[in-house]
């Protein structure tokens with residue numbers, strides 16, 4: 001049973017492999033299907049098709065809208081064709097995209113498309129880098145007293 005009043009969930013390739021509660025429509029684009037090459041992916045596709053997965057190609061007008069938005073948001077270079085298709089479909093049907101792809105989330109925000117992040121990662125999370133001001137080595141963990149064990153100079157936090 002599906003509920004038509006709920007927004008359609010648009011599945012990214014990575015969303016195929018997590019179990020999502022299917023309460024409304026689920027949709028994806030042909031390019032995502034083409035990316036499912038292994039047995040695991042194909043088996044999962046069978047399951048989703050039996051749950052009512054709709055494979056739909058976005059129209060040219062939606063694609064144009066997404067490409068324009070991606071250019072403006074600065075994500076045009078990193079969005080794959082699959083990402084563009086997914087965004088266009090979500091835009092067209094007013095759906096929610098299931099993805100953990102950052103560029104996709106960013107452009108979606110720009111287009112007022114709802115995103116359902118799978119990893120519960122916050123898209124606005126800052127990435128800090130720890131780098132020695134002397135030798136330039138990057139650290140994952142701040143060394144004791146913020147001093148680089150290699151050259152003895154200070155390790156600083158940089159906002160990437």
Ligand SMILES: [Zn+2]
Nearest residue numbers: 132135148151
């Ligand atoms: Zn150093």
